[in-house]
Amino acid sequence: MTHRPGTPPVRERGEARAMGTGAGAGRLDLPGTPIFDGDTSRRGLRMNKLFMSLRDAANRERFLADEAAYCREFGLSEQQEEAVLARDWQAMIDLGGSIFYVYKLAMMDGRSMQYLGGVFTGMGEEDFLAAMRAGGRRDG
């Protein structure tokens, strides 16, 4: 899976419907906004479980000793394993990662949420941080 900064998150289903508060509403489709819905969560479950396990120091040690083996142990897909090994943060989100779970791996690497913001926006950490300190980013 390749990552192009500025590309909206991958959708597995082409059809996105507007969503209301009523029953049976479809997926949200807001530009540049990944929605962690049931379908995404199902795709990402094993990878997210791996991230969750990294809260534990012994697991972090085992992961770092052989990352690929650890990924296989958790049953990640080939694409997910590639994304994790390459620290392709955008791909992890696209492949079903929840930002709160992906962040466990980032923390282990000593990466901040501003660093990730720099990756997701394609701005780089420094410019992203400067934009936040200037009051945050706006639509449009």
Add this chain to the structure above:
Amino acid sequence: MAEVTWGLATSHVPSIGAAMDRGKTDDPNWKALFDGYAPARAWLAEHRPDVAIVVYNDHANGIDLDFIPTFGLGTAERYEVADEGFGRRPVPDVLGHPELSFHLVESLVDEGFDLTVFQELAVDHGFTVPLSVWTPDPGDAWPCPVIPLLVNVIQYPQPTAARCYALGQALGRAIRSYPEDLTVGVLGTGGMSHQLAGTRAGFINPDFDSMWMQAIETDPARLAAMSREELIRQAGSEGIELIMWLVMRGAMDERITKVHSDYFVPASNTAAGIALFDNRPPSA
């Protein structure tokens, strides 16, 4: 009978706790945030309740994706502070109030809110940061027993804003029907506008936040009418956490008195808001 004496709405960004834990509250990037907390902290120190309820969401620490309760309530005697992967925060574990918890569960289930019951739960920054916003130096113990009320805001579909507001109203009735004379503080946590992932990461909407800050006091029904889509569009994908403020607001009276509010950008990637309301009649 028990009564809600105050409501505190506050962001629960982990870096706010980290700034406190690492003694960075006077750092130029943080000082204005903590200065903005001071009047609320001073008032709260004078108005210690018998019990507090913290409405919050877990962030992959106390619970995971195996079970995703839409609403949950803790009934434990004690809640351990979670190790989120970088060591637990240097703050006390939390003492609960099982008697009030079980009363709330029974009352809320009778009203049609079928909450998941947590007899054991490690609480993460979503819970401990609001306690630190309230009480920066707890020493060996927090000011009073605290009960966690969990809301799923991480995985779609989150409960609607209307349902959160209705839960808050039922929570208020449940508190008032408790036979013992207790004063209760309710904390609604999360928000304000922010988005962590996607090309829209870093999104902040000060106009929306300002509207929300005003309406949470004077017109919560307007906020409760908002759809998930509207909330995510206006407040960002993680800004939807603001629905937890509506649980707090619902538990309070129709007319409340603002004690203090403040707004600060950025706490990490988030617009941080605080709003403290007195729930007692103005003459009291």
